[in-house]
Amino acid sequence: MEDSRRERDGAEGGAGQADSAPWLCRFLGPAESMVAGVVVRLCGYSAILFVFAILFFVLREAAPMLFGGMDLVEFISSPDWRPSSEVRPQYGILALLVGTLSVTGLAMALAVPLGLGAAVYISEFCTGKVKETLKIVIELLAAIPSVVWGFISYMVLAPLIVDLTGAPVGVNLLNGGAVLALMSVPIIVSVGEDALKAVPDSYREAALSLGASRWEVVYRVLFPAAKNGLLAAVLLGVGRAIGETMAVLMATGHAVQIPRGLLDPICTLTATIAAELGETVYGGPHYRMLFVIGLVLFTITFFVNLIADIVVKGIRNGQRA
Amino acid sequence: MEAHIRFHNLTVRYGAKPALRDISLEIPRRRILGIIGPANAGKTTLLKCINRTIDFVPSASVGGRVEVDGQDVFRIRNVYRLRRRIGMVFPLPVGLPLSVYENVAYAPRRAGVRDRAELDELVEKCLRQAMLWDEVKDRLDLLGTKLSGGQQQRLTLARALSHRPEILCLDEFSIAIDPVTTMKIEDILRELKNEMTIVLVTNLVQQARRLADRTAFVSDSRLIEVDETETIFTRPANRLTERYVNGDFG
Amino acid sequence: MASEPETPAAAAANQFAATPLEQWKIVKETIAKTVFLAMTLVLVAPLVGILAILLVKAWPALSLAFVLENPKHYMTQGGIWAPLVGTFFLVLGSLLAAAPVGVLAGVYLNEYARDNWFTRIINLAVVNLAGVPSIVHALFGVGAFVLAANMGRSLMAACCTLAVMTLPVIITSTREALASVPMSFREACWNLGATRWQTIRTIVLPNSISGILTGVILQVSRAAGETAPILFTGAVFFVPVADHGWESFFPYGPGDRCMALSMHLFTLVTQVSGVSDETQYGTAVVLIGLVLVVNSLSIGLRGYLRSQKRW
Numbered sequence: 016m017e018d019s020r021r022e023r024d025g026a027e028g029g030a031g032q033a034d035s036a037p038w039l040c041r042f043l044g045p046a047e048s049m050v051a052g053v054v055v056r057l058c059g060y061s062a063i064l065f066v067f068a069i070l071f072f073v074l075r076e077a078a079p080m081l082f083g084g085m086d087l088v089e090f091i092s093s094p095d096w097r098p099s100s101e102v103r104p105q106y107g108i109l110a111l112l113v114g115t116l117s118v119t120g121l122a123m124a125l126a127v128p129l130g131l132g133a134a135v136y137i138s139e140f141c142t143g144k145v146k147e148t149l150k151i152v153i154e155l156l157a158a159i160p161s162v163v164w165g166f167i168s169y170m171v172l173a174p175l176i177v178d179l180t181g182a183p184v185g186v187n188l189l190n191g192g193a194v195l196a197l198m199s200v201p202i203i204v205s206v207g208e209d210a211l212k213a214v215p216d217s218y219r220e221a222a223l224s225l226g227a228s229r230w231e232v233v234y235r236v237l238f239p240a241a242k243n244g245l246l247a248a249v250l251l252g253v254g255r256a257i258g259e260t261m262a263v264l265m266a267t268g269h270a271v272q273i274p275r276g277l278l279d280p281i282c283t284l285t286a287t288i289a290a291e292l293g294e295t296v297y298g299g300p301h302y303r304m305l306f307v308i309g310l311v312l313f314t315i316t317f318f319v320n321l322i323a324d325i326v327v328k329g330i331r332n333g334q335r336a
Numbered sequence: 337m338e339a340h341i342r343f344h345n346l347t348v349r350y351g352a353k354p355a356l357r358d359i360s361l362e363i364p365r366r367r368i369l370g371i372i373g374p375a376n377a378g379k380t381t382l383l384k385c386i387n388r389t390i391d392f393v394p395s396a397s398v399g400g401r402v403e404v405d406g407q408d409v410f411r412i413r414n415v416y417r418l419r420r421r422i423g424m425v426f427p428l429p430v431g432l433p434l435s436v437y438e439n440v441a442y443a444p445r446r447a448g449v450r451d452r453a454e455l456d457e458l459v460e461k462c463l464r465q466a467m468l469w470d471e472v473k474d475r476l477d478l479l480g481t482k483l484s485g486g487q488q489q490r491l492t493l494a495r496a497l498s499h500r501p502e503i504l505c506l507d508e509f510s511i512a513i514d515p516v517t518t519m520k521i522e523d524i525l526r527e528l529k530n531e532m533t534i535v536l537v538t539n540l541v542q543q544a545r546r547l548a549d550r551t552a553f554v555s556d557s558r559l560i561e562v563d564e565t566e567t568i569f570t571r572p573a574n575r576l577t578e579r580y581v582n583g584d585f586g
Numbered sequence: 587m588a589s590e591p592e593t594p595a596a597a598a599a600n601q602f603a604a605t606p607l608e609q610w611k612i613v614k615e616t617i618a619k620t621v622f623l624a625m626t627l628v629l630v631a632p633l634v635g636i637l638a639i640l641l642v643k644a645w646p647a648l649s650l651a652f653v654l655e656n657p658k659h660y661m662t663q664g665g666i667w668a669p670l671v672g673t674f675f676l677v678l679g680s681l682l683a684a685a686p687v688g689v690l691a692g693v694y695l696n697e698y699a700r701d702n703w704f705t706r707i708i709n710l711a712v713v714n715l716a717g718v719p720s721i722v723h724a725l726f727g728v729g730a731f732v733l734a735a736n737m738g739r740s741l742m743a744a745c746c747t748l749a750v751m752t753l754p755v756i757i758t759s760t761r762e763a764l765a766s767v768p769m770s771f772r773e774a775c776w777n778l779g780a781t782r783w784q785t786i787r788t789i790v791l792p793n794s795i796s797g798i799l800t801g802v803i804l805q806v807s808r809a810a811g812e813t814a815p816i817l818f819t820g821a822v823f824f825v826p827v828a829d830h831g832w833e834s835f836f837p838y839g840p841g842d843r844c845m846a847l848s849m850h851l852f853t854l855v856t857q858v859s860g861v862s863d864e865t866q867y868g869t870a871v872v873l874i875g876l877v878l879v880v881n882s883l884s885i886g887l888r889g890y891l892r893s894q895k896r897w
Contacts, residue, residue, distance in 0.1 A: 160811020258719025
């Protein structure tokens, strides 16, 4: 915690101060500082508070199902998600989990090479105006709202996929993967570029002066030196892709099944919550199960981000040393 | 001679690394004390203890006492008042990103001076003392950061004088400025000696010889020797001191 | 081996002639560069292409009336006034809640926090808060604001949910802006007897405020585009608002539900049948335009600031 002995902002309210100051000001400075210090600290702690609050409130809504009434084996192992069945509602998230993983995997397969390639190009092969422009374009790509991506996939990409592949529906795994790839590329590019920028110029100069070509510098010097940062970039991209909701909801067709091919419609964890929460009864088992899925999502992204953070911290410390 | 500042067995560590070991030293009132010694000897840390800005170094731990006018600074509750009694000038000139006028008026304003006429008078006086007034009197609105390096260092000096300190600490003030400005500031210091105690940390041995009444030699975080400047330079008690002032190591 | 006598010039030129290995190296470099360029273009092209398609398809619908009219006839006709107003109030409300807390939290992390385990936990919390999926934020909003805080589904609950979501990015950008103010300024102030807060108020904040603003503006665009967090906390399918006169600008109380542009687009596409393509594309283009304009503002401001260095 803070070392409060040595530095107490203004705790010492004007014990006899500079001669000519009006008496109120003698107190105002330190008192204001003390109040401000307290407020600023509280705001600083709020981040922790909110993370716990999210966990607490989602858990609170999920608890009755989570700690009773839920068949954990079925939950994990069954591909059947039939929450509104009259006969016997089934709550298996296997299909949803596979849906999330497959669409994330496909998105990463497209986005990682492209994103890292673009990061290398922007960081190493271009300069000046071109570089600035490309960075701005990538930034704008990141700014497009997810519902717009969903719209694009639904209205533009889906007909295109039907025309090109002859698939019965255009909203499917392929569509979702493509859109998710475009959505997670900006974060991969910007974090990846930061990682490459963090490699000291002296490495590049040393390699170039030894007669290495730019490509060799990238391949033999930059990739090894920046590998942690690049890994973090990929992980952050994964985190973003797993958590993405609206675009995936609109792009993947929302069919609860384990996909057999690229052209099968699927359903993800996030999309299930978004699509079904509005139709459930407050407090009912279906409603609570959606909060359980929320917990699962929270846990997954928590660990992905945690690992990414540890990896990033790793490079920072490495640089300092 | 009455001691103004007194160090009692002062020990400072940065983490596990000792920065000052068992320093005991008296600084007489209205004199110039020169502190010389090789880089990393702990000279700057010594100054940071006097006005307790050592508090802002997270890893520092302090043992022993520093007394200003007989009062232990580490027990003073109103540390801001302590800092206002002490002017500090650091190696690199720092013009705050405020106008020249506001740079000098910064400390008085924080201390609660609101009266415009009083501020005007104070600013002019400090800038004159720092021999900067003639150069900037027509452009007091200029950003302090836009002045030249030498001007900024004198601005820093004017700022340090703006709260009418009893003690003025200078840490290698001439490192980033030209010889002419250095000479100007040295002249100023000779004047100021009549009003305040001056602690002059310097890596220029000859500067200490020119200015200081007494000189302390610090090396490897220990105080090796302190005496009248003449004695230090002509008949030092310690071999190390002799070698240092003669330029044999450092 | 032929031993033709070489002219001096030719000999000099030959010194730099590439061996086959080096030639292969040059070729490889060219290939690499082209491949990387192609990868970048693959990313840039869709953006340009998609924007073009959207604009062309939306063109017939775009008019001032489209923006200023309420949706009509089960949303198959009319404009987007009500959702636009709703989005405005959602963004405004969430910003009012998130900006002060976020900026001060950034101040705490950059100016007050020491380098210890507690600070590391806060940093970790910020990172994780940023990574929480938006739909989980929605669940949190339902659990905390709609139910526990008893706000019901309302503008207020939606704003609070959005605020929690935007908080981490405001914190991070504030911290970066503050970190760009040199340490020496702070030290100079401390030496003059200023308290930590006085230093922050007089020197640090005035010199980083524009950087902080850039981050906050960026958050505006993010909040405007979000759909999932407001889906179950306050945004609804259809609430018309007055589309002329004074009332059109203050149509809601904090307890009312509202429409939002992002959700409107979602419902137009997936829930309502019989909506003309132009209306759908028009809505998308307005949303995208809104976001891009705000973003460009922020980028422009940043560029301007770089040119206005004060030290």
